[in-house]
Amino acid sequence: MALTKVIGDGTGDITKLQILNGSNVRAASSDADDLIVEGPADCGISILSATTGRIYFGDAANDDAGSIRYVHSDDSMRFETNDVEAMRISSIGAVTKPLQPAFLAYASGYQNNIAVGSDVTVVFDTEVFDQNSDFASNTFTAPVTGRYQLQTTVRVQDMTNASVYYYMQLVTSNRAYLSSIIDPRAFDADPSYFTMHITILADMDASDTAFVRIVQHSGTQQTDIQGGSSEHSTHFSGYLVA
Numbered sequence: 001m002a003l004t005k006v007i008g009d010g011t012g013d014i015t016k017l018q019i020l021n022g023s024n025v026r027a028a029s030s031d032a033d034d035l036i037v038e039g040p041a042d043c044g045i046s047i048l049s050a051t052t053g054r055i056y057f058g059d060a061a062n063d064d065a066g067s068i069r070y071v072h073s074d075d076s077m078r079f080e081t082n083d084v085e086a087m088r089i090s091s092i093g094a095v096t097k098p099l100q101p102a103f104l105a106y107a108s109g110y111q112n113n114i115a116v117g118s119d120v121t122v123v124f125d126t127e128v129f130d131q132n133s134d135f136a137s138n139t140f141t142a143p144v145t146g147r148y149q150l151q152t153t154v155r156v157q158d159m160t161n162a163s164v165y166y167y168m169q170l171v172t173s174n175r176a177y178l179s180s181i182i183d184p185r186a187f188d189a190d191p192s193y194f195t196m197h198i199t200i201l202a203d204m205d206a207s208d209t210a211f212v213r214i215v216q217h218s219g220t221q222q223t224d225i226q227g228g229s230s231e232h233s234t235h236f237s238g239y240l241v242a
Contacts, residue, residue: 101143102239103135104128107227114156114214116163116221122154122212124236126229139211140238142204150202150238152212155226157193159184163219168196173208184219193226195233201241212236 021039028036037045047053050072057066067080075091088096105124114120124138134141142148154168161184168179179196202210216223227234 099132100240101134101148102129102131102237103140104235104237105130105135105138106229106232106235107225108229109227111225111227113221114216114223114225116216116218119213119215120225122152122168122214122225122234122236123227124212124234138236139209140236142206142208142210142240144240145205147241148202148204148210148238149199149241150210150236151197151199152236153195153197153234154212154214155193155195155233156214157224157226158222159191159194160216160219160222161185161187161190164217166194166196166214166216166223168198169213169215170198170200170202170210171213172202172204172210174203174205177202190222210238 016034018036023040053070055068056064058064069078077089079087086099105127108126134143152170163184166182170177177198177200179198
């Protein structure tokens with residue numbers, strides 16, 4: 001037989017509730033002993049509903065700032081933080097996180113005749129998606145500390161073999177990541193185009209930034225960064241991994 005133990009504050013108000021099925025297993029944590037369901041074997045709490053089962057978390061300012069919901073119409077488990085759905089587990093176990101930082105942007109046009117001998121920031125002026133709105137002005141800003149998978153591809157054209165080298169960097173607040181260094185002097189004539197790639201798992205702190213730049217060391221100012229809305233030959237993407 002289950003024993004229900006009610007603990008009051010001496011004034012008639014109930015402050016704690018313990019439901020015990022059999023003998024005590026151990027003392028509950030003092031941080032979470034307002035409601036205790038305890039038993040020496042299997043033990044649990046059931047929430048039975050024809051539509052949605054809910055558990056809410058609140059404070060003095062908001063009575064439902066956080067919640068866990070099971071929605072029977074699609075058999076999904078949903079988790080909310082700050083009144084917004086942060087994660088959903090579907091009936092087949094697929095996990096979606098609508099607030100998880102993720103972005104993809106590309107260059108819709110050309111950057112013509114890039115400067116020689118200085119850093120040139122690559123312009124990514126069109127967003128395909130920007131989940132959590134962390135990408136702006138060619139720059140991704142990390143909303144939280146973590147590990148971010150970052151990837152960029154940049155295509156340049158009309159290179160000059162009078163230049164000693166070209167290279168691309170993916171620059172974060174913590175460090176800069178270098179692509180392969182291109183020596184156009186190895187070509188018999190000015191190369192028509194060349195594509196550079198960087199993929200990196202980067203450590204970023206909250207508010208750290210990441211952007212892409214190109215450097216042409218010397219030679220004639222004639223090289224373009226190729227863009228376009230159909231091929232997306234120059235693009236930048238990233239997402240929070242852990």
